[in-house]
Amino acid sequence: MYPELGQFALILALLLAVLLSVVPLAGSVTGRDNLQAFARPLSAGLFVFVAIAFAILTYAFLIDDFSVAYVANNSNSMLPWYYKFSAVWGGHEGSLLLWILMLAGWTLAVAVFSRRLPSVMIAQVLAVMGMITVGFLLFTILTSNPFDRMLPNVPADGNDLNPLLQDFGLIVHPPMLYMGYVGFSVAFAFAIAALINGKLDAAWARWSRPWTTVAWAFLSLGIALGSWWAYYELGWGGWWFWDPVENASLLPWLSGTALMHSLAVTEKRGVFKSWTVLLAIVTFSLSLLGTFLVRSGVLTSVHAFASDPERGTFLLALLAITIVSSLMLYAVRAPVVHVRSRYGSMSREIFLLLNNVLLVAATLLVLIGTLYPLVLDYLDMGRLSIGEPFFNLTFSPLAVATGLLMGAGVFSRWKKTDGGWLGRKLLWPLAVSLLVTTVLMVVYGGFKPWAFMGCFAAVWVSVATLWDLWDKSASRKGRLYGLKRQSRSYYGMVLGHLGMAITMAGATVVSNYGIERDVRMSPGDTAMVGDYQVEFIEIGDRQGRNFSAQYGTFVVSMDGDAVSILHPEKRQYLVQRSVMTEAGIDAGLFRDVFVAVGERISDDAWAIRLQYKPLVRWLWLGSIFMAAGGFLAIADRRYRVRDKATEKRAATTPEPRGDAAEALS
Amino acid sequence: MHPIRRKRLTIVLFLLAGIAVAVGLTTYALRQNINLFYDPSQIAAGEAPLDVRIRAGGMVEEGSVLRDPESLKVEFKVTDFNASVLVEYTGILPDLFAEGQGVVAMGRMADNGRFVADQVLAKHDENYMPPEVAEALERASAAKLKAGDSSSADTAY
Numbered sequence: 001m002y003p004e005l006g007q008f009a010l011i012l013a014l015l016l017a018v019l020l021s022v023v024p025l026a027g028s029v030t031g032r033d034n035l036q037a038f039a040r041p042l043s044a045g046l047f048v049f050v051a052i053a054f055a056i057l058t059y060a061f062l063i064d065d066f067s068v069a070y071v072a073n074n075s076n077s078m079l080p081w082y083y084k085f086s087a088v089w090g091g092h093e094g095s096l097l098l099w100i101l102m103l104a105g106w107t108l109a110v111a112v113f114s115r116r117l118p119s120v121m122i123a124q125v126l127a128v129m130g131m132i133t134v135g136f137l138l139f140t141i142l143t144s145n146p147f148d149r150m151l152p153n154v155p156a157d158g159n160d161l162n163p164l165l166q167d168f169g170l171i172v173h174p175p176m177l178y179m180g181y182v183g184f185s186v187a188f189a190f191a192i193a194a195l196i197n198g199k200l201d202a203a204w205a206r207w208s209r210p211w212t213t214v215a216w217a218f219l220s221l222g223i224a225l226g227s228w229w230a231y232y233e234l235g236w237g238g239w240w241f242w243d244p245v246e247n248a249s250l251l252p253w254l255s256g257t258a259l260m261h262s263l264a265v266t267e268k269r270g271v272f273k274s275w276t277v278l279l280a281i282v283t284f285s286l287s288l289l290g291t292f293l294v295r296s297g298v299l300t301s302v303h304a305f306a307s308d309p310e311r312g313t314f315l316l317a318l319l320a321i322t323i324v325s326s327l328m329l330y331a332v333r334a335p336v337v338h339v340r341s342r343y344g345s346m347s348r349e350i351f352l353l354l355n356n357v358l359l360v361a362a363t364l365l366v367l368i369g370t371l372y373p374l375v376l377d378y379l380d381m382g383r384l385s386i387g388e389p390f391f392n393l394t395f396s397p398l399a400v401a402t403g404l405l406m407g408a409g410v411f412s413r414w415k416k417t418d419g420g421w422l423g424r425k426l427l428w429p430l431a432v433s434l435l436v437t438t439v440l441m442v443v444y445g446g447f448k449p450w451a452f453m454g455c456f457a458a459v460w461v462s463v464a465t466l467w468d469l470w471d472k473s474a475s476r477k478g479r480l481y482g483l484k485r486q487s488r489s490y491y492g493m494v495l496g497h498l499g500m501a502i503t504m505a506g507a508t509v510v511s512n513y514g515i516e517r518d519v520r521m522s523p524g525d526t527a528m529v530g531d532y533q534v535e536f537i538e539i540g541d542r543q544g545r546n547f548s549a550q551y552g553t554f555v556v557s558m559d560g561d562a563v564s565i566l567h568p569e570k571r572q573y574l575v576q577r578s579v580m581t582e583a584g585i586d587a588g589l590f591r592d593v594f595v596a597v598g599e600r601i602s603d604d605a606w607a608i609r610l611q612y613k614p615l616v617r618w619l620w621l622g623s624i625f626m627a628a629g630g631f632l633a634i635a636d637r638r639y640r641v642r643d644k645a646t647e648k649r650a651a652t653t654p655e656p657r658g659d660a661a662e663a664l665s
Numbered sequence: 666m667h668p669i670r671r672k673r674l675t676i677v678l679f680l681l682a683g684i685a686v687a688v689g690l691t692t693y694a695l696r697q698n699i700n701l702f703y704d705p706s707q708i709a710a711g712e713a714p715l716d717v718r719i720r721a722g723g724m725v726e727e728g729s730v731l732r733d734p735e736s737l738k739v740e741f742k743v744t745d746f747n748a749s750v751l752v753e754y755t756g757i758l759p760d761l762f763a764e765g766q767g768v769v770a771m772g773r774m775a776d777n778g779r780f781v782a783d784q785v786l787a788k789h790d791e792n793y794m795p796p797e798v799a800e801a802l803e804r805a806s807a808a809k810l811k812a813g814d815s816s817s818a819d820t821a822y
Contacts, residue, residue, distance in 0.1 A: 236757070342668065345675065353676065357683035364687045372695070383702040383800075385720060387771075390698035394690040518737050518756045570760075579760040598757035602734050607757045 003068050006056035007147040013049035013104070014137040016042055020107075020130030024123035028196075036123035043111040043126050046133065047104040054101045057146050058088050067154040070094060070146045076160035076575050078546040086171040087161045092295060092311075093146035095174060099291070100136050102175075102182040107133065110186055110211070117207060124193035125186075132185055135318045143311045160575035163547070169229030173222060177249060180219025181287040184252055186211040187259065188284035191277045192326060195333040200277060205267035208280070210634040212263055213492075216256045217630030223249050224623030232583055237516065237594050237611045239619055240507075242391040247370040248290035251363055255283040258359035265352050269343065269414060272353070274334040279356075281326045286363070288319045293370075344416035351409035355402065362398045366391070396450060403457030403504060406497060407433075407464035429467045433460040444513045444614065454508030461501040465494055492633025499625025506618025515612040522604045530612035532593050533557050539597070539606065547571040549582075552606075554595050556586055568597045592616050700771060704801030706808070709748035713774050721750060721780050722769035722798045730764055743768060743780075747805035754782040761787040767798040 020042040027035025057070070061084045066072040074091040075084055089095040107129040114122055140146070190208035194200045226249065231239045240246060259279040266276045292315040343349040369386045377383055411417075411425050437456040441447050472490070475482030519527045521536045528534070535555045542551040549571040556563045566584030573580065583596040591614045598607030702720045703713040713719055726749055729742035737756055741764075742749045752770050762768060762785065772782035 357679050361683045361687035368691050385700045390694045393694045520737055581760055607737050609757055
């Protein structure tokens with residue numbers, strides 16, 4: 001009985017979403033406050049009913065109710081409780097419900113945290129959020145109902161969760177990623193509301209900035225978690241495959257990064273307005289495209305659960321409606337926007353413009369590489385694949401260029417920056433970076449052009465960012481006072497840029513200096529990987545809760561001293577009869593040693609993969625820095641208290657030193 | 666020129682430059698890195714180019730997997746039940762690689778008609794069949810049906 005309540009809750013949520021997308025909007029058009037005032041309570045009600053549906057589905061998983069088809073297909077009574085919980089979003093229907101829950105959550109957050117917004121604006125923003133929710137709720141209810149039942153033939157036990165997904169990574173990766181994906185809907189809703197009003201001013205940018213930053217921070221974490229999970233669970237030590245599904249999450253991240261920076265310019269200087277709006281539309285459209293690619297069954301991968309043509313068509317229609325209607329609105333309304341400010345050809349505005357050009361170029365590149373094979377296939381012009389070399393070849397130069405620009409941009413000033421002054425300013429950081437990079441090359445043993453460029457870009461960004469922090473914190477009252485005086489959003493920028501540098505350094509070093517060896521080993525054999533010696537001690541059997549495993553023991557040592565003992569496994573999951581490889585990893589800040597067991601070659605010999613992965617942790621560490629930077633930036637005072645003192649200070653001092661830079665955050 | 670117009674021109678030029686760079690890099694890289702798919706019938710007919718990185722796929726023929734006991738070298742036949750091609754590979758095969766299962770290999774055709782793979786991809790789960798492989802099998806069985814050999818076509822599934 002209770003699963004039907006879940007479906008009922010979804011239908012009620014749909015009704016509320018329909019009301020939310022109509023009533024406040026009507027109120028804003030007719031100017032009737034009482035209709036606009038419905039926006040907040042409707043958002044709250046919408047969230048409550050979606051949350052009820054989600055809770056009911058979770059409950060069905062936890063009590064092993066296999067009469068619910070979705071539970072029967074994605075769970076099993078032998079599954080530990082935490083995987084039963086994460087199995088809620090382990091399949092198509094449930095992950096869609098999670099998407100909607102996030103959307104409703106963001107809508108509620110906008111309703112709660114934007115008390116100071118004009119009621120017309122808030123009514124329109126929430127109405128747009130409501131429209132998106134209507135689309136996805138319809139999609140769920142019509143094509144992917146998670147509460148469908150298998151009555152009266154209830155299966156005795158479930159079909160189990162795909163063993164690949166039985167992992168800590170899956171518990172956290174999708175929610176984080178969805179928080180980011182869906183979060184961009186807020187920036188989108190603000191952009192649409194601004195277009196409807198024709199009010200694209202600095203205030204609009206100020207409102208949508210923190211939302212964009214939070215969504216971006218979550219997306220950064222989500223992507224990094226996915227990459228980390230692929231590294232230890234799926235990929236035999238690979239951390240990014242340029243798989244279409246990965247690209248689908250990278251696309252909104254790239255354009256979202258561009259959006260975050262152009263919003264800064266729009267808020268601080270009132271320029272790039274139409275461009276910023278367009279980016280907001282593009283970013284959310286890319287989020288939807290990602291959802292379409294992953295959920296429609298166009299792609300086959302771990303993420304594509306079901307290939308149902310009806311679902312694909314529905315999602316494609318949803319995507320088309322969103323893109324076409326928002327671009328139409330843009331085409332009609334954007335010319336209304338006027339630009340008043342001026343800026344020189346060497347200014348922070350220009351640096352940020354270049355940043356946007358590079359990021360958009362990168363977005364286009366990934367988009368082309370991802371969609372080209374799909375389009376050709378659809379047109380029946382042959383099957384082809386575009387592999388890693390394409391992306392590595394084209395993406396790396398853009399990444400390096402972005403890094404070089406980032407270092408210089410940190411020093412630039414709004415309106416006008418003197419070229420000679422900037423050149424002199426950059427001289428020392430440049431010298432220091434060159435020196436550090438050369439030392440790095442020597443340490444890692446060997447000059448490689450791309451390794452040099454990547455490391456230089458990373459070091460350059462870090463040195464320039466910290467140099468700027470040192471400059472800015474100079475104060476007559478002492479360094480500590482100067483450091484304290486900087487705004488949180490400035491520190492957010494510092495952390496974000498350092499994070500980017502850390503990720504870049506990790507990616508460059510691990511791809512250029514990592515060692516990968518596939519060897520044949522019998523117990524007692526030793527093999528070298530880099531400076532590490534790996535000894536194969538033995539391999540035995542082990543029983544897990546829902547799998548049986550071959551359990552290897554390897555000793556890793558360096559110069560005769562044991563470093564660690566690793567236990568890679570080969571698991572045979574009992575229900576789906578599938579084999580999974582669990583790598584043994586000795587993780588460290590500066591290097592990982594990675595051992596994975598392949599097939600059995602003869603009675604006592606096994607194929608073993610040994611890897612030495614320098615700085616591989618930095619890939620993900622960087623994203624933690626980036627996300628922390630994002631959260632720090634939105635904790636900035638100006639987003640919360642606009643008390644009189646702050647406004648007075650802003651009025652008397654023309655341009656506080658810290659303020660000029662905080663916009664980059 | 667009016668300063669605002671000049672500014673707009675700068676922006677447009679920057680954008681065009683960015684797009685031009687992206688398109689240039691893309692087409693250059695695409696030309697070198699597109700991997701076309703060939704099925705065993707096409708390879709047997711000599712349609713696959715020599716020494717160009719391509720993808721080949723089909724079902725792993727039962728009883729065709731031969732492993733070198735001293736190294737990680739392995740060879741197996743990939744078939745669409747119409748023709749088959751011998752694949753050579755050195756390294757670790759994916760967990761789900763097995764005889765009678767669908768597989769896609771990346772690599773190059775050698776002079777001796779063998780396919781030297783540098784990467785072997787197997788399906789992600791029990792129900793998944795690489796779409797290229799499914800299509801190749803369909804094509805092969807359709808060709809057989811046309812040739813009047815309908816009795817053995819059923820074995821393809």
